[in-house]
Amino acid sequence: MTRLLPKLLPLMLSAMVTMPGNAETQLAGYWQHESDPVWIEMQPEAGQGVMIRNDIRSDRLGFLVVTDLEASDDPNEWSAQVFAARLGEYRKAEITLAADDRMVFNVTVGFVRRSVEWRRVSEVPPAPDDA
Numbered sequence: 077m078t079r080l081l082p083k084l085l086p087l088m089l090s091a092m093v094t095m096p097g098n099a100e101t102q103l104a105g106y107w108q109h110e111s112d113p114v115w116i117e118m119q120p121e122a123g124q125g126v127m128i129r130n131d132i133r134s135d136r137l138g139f140l141v142v143t144d145l146e147a148s149d150d151p152n153e154w155s156a157q158v159f160a161a162r163l164g165e166y167r168k169a170e171i172t173l174a175a176d177d178r179m180v181f182n183v184t185v186g187f188v189r190r191s192v193e194w195r196r197v198s199e200v201p202p203a204p205d206d207a
Contacts, residue, residue: 103154103171107179107194115200116141118179120154129200145171158183160190 103120106128113131125142143166145156158169158181169183177196182189 102151102173102176103179106197106200108197108200110193110195115197116194117200118142118145120145120147123156125156129203131203134203142169142171160185 103118106115106117107125108115113129114127115129116125117128118125123143123145124140125145127136127139127141130136139159141159143157145154147154152173154171156169156171157166158171159165160167160183163185167183167185169181172180172182174180174193179194179196181192181194183192184190
């Protein structure tokens with residue numbers, strides 16, 4: 077048994093790294109909207125994404141953009157409820173980590189499918205009125 081342990085240890089460690097819990101840390105962090113001055117913090121451990129800066133609507137700070145976030149079998153995909161601003165309500169969405177620095181929300185309403193892309197940022201810059 078003691079001879080087998082050194083061979084099993086690397087296998088066990090690699091399995092722990094690829095477990096679903098690691099997928100959460102990949103999604104966690106700060107993300108900026110593809111075209112709007114809006115930043116969110118994805119908090120997969122809490123099952124949510126919170127708006128932490130919005131240069132257009134500062135009254136929305138702290139707003140839950142993403143709720144009911146759940147990991148799927150694929151470590152780069154999640155399901156959630158995402159707030160669709162144009163509709164003024166939450167809609168079921170698939171969230172995909174397309175790359176380490178690119179997250180995509182895919183929302184389908186009827187026959188229409190909309191994708192919104194977010195880019196990972198290491199920190200959220202100060203708002204213009206905070207400078």
